[in-house]
Amino acid sequence: MEYLELYRQDEFPVFQNRMYDSVAEARGCPRGDIRIVQDAETGLVHNAAFDPSLMHYDSAYQNEQGLSAQFDAHLDRIADLVLALLGTEGLVEVGCGKALFLDKLRRRGADITGFDPAYEGDDPTILRRVFVEDLGIRSRGLILRHVLEHIDDPVAFLFRLAAANGHQGLIYIEVPCLDWILENRAWFDFFYEHVNYFRLSDFRRIFGRTLYLGRSFNGQYLTVIGDLASLRRPAFHPDDKVVIPEPFLPEPHAFSANAERQTVIWGGASKGVIFSLLRERAGTPVARVIDINPRKQGKYLAATGLKVEAPQTVLGDLAEGAEILVMNPNYLEEIREMGGPKFQYRAINDGGV
Structure with missing residues (x-):
């Protein structure tokens, strides 16, 4: 596989949102290297040094953003978009976390099921497992919020979701925006947990048909609604080459x-x-x-x-x-x-x- 290296750092914490009980434990946290590259075949950007065997989430992982009024307003806007284009019937949220967004949709009348092996609550409609083909569930709309950036092979994962859903239906995807990171020289926004970094152009190449493509949360996130039946493997185009601004790190x-x-x-x-x-x-x-x-x-x-x-x-x-x-x-x-x-x-x- 041929790659173009864009950015590198060594010894980053594997989990930047895992909290520790002591200074010594925190300083001794698991670490991994960052080698951000663009794939010359697909044009997708990822961490070539990523080791998925290091990723073991537990209850010490704290990534709750719902305490912020600004973030809650963002979720309200996304809920409006999802319900308008995916409808209210037969929805599935894959990787629903603590079910904050799922509960928001349900309060607005959505019929929705959640999947997340790390779910800690007692809602019987949320299954503590991954969404796979043998479940026999067919959803009119899948929801994938801040999951795809953590997946080692994101396109293969999307194809597995499509297969699990009978190669039909729509999918809402929300991920951090690589263009925002580069435009703002946000060197503090490259993490080990985020193996992938996406641009809107990536999703234009991943889906043959999209109902919505845009940026949200003041440009920091990408919001995409794609047709699972139109899923395809992306191909790199020379005009789509990623350029890291210089200097990227402060002097x-x-x-x-x-x-x-x-x-x-x-x-x-x-x-x-x-x-x-x-x-x-x-x-x-x-x-x-x-x-x-x-x-x-x-x-x-x-x-x-x-x-x-x-x-x-x-x-x-x-x-x-x-x-x-x-x-x-x-x-x-x-x-x-x-x-x-x-x-x-x-x-x-x-x-x-």
């Missing part, structure tokens, strides 16, 4: 310029984990981490061992005018409102340090 002097300032970040999820790790490697470590998720608070981030704290704990220690770096620009106004006018808030995007 060393950009990190060192902040060396004398205590760095406080708001956001102890994926972006915050990688931002903190590369800041530490540059010799300008993050000092404090804020997150509103109570299941993260008091726990420690993978790789750096930074403790996640509640907003009130950190804000009470900061001097007036202190700067807080917001890990996701989508949450900037929401965080400014929560934190109050005493501090300065700056979103980390466009290669920010």
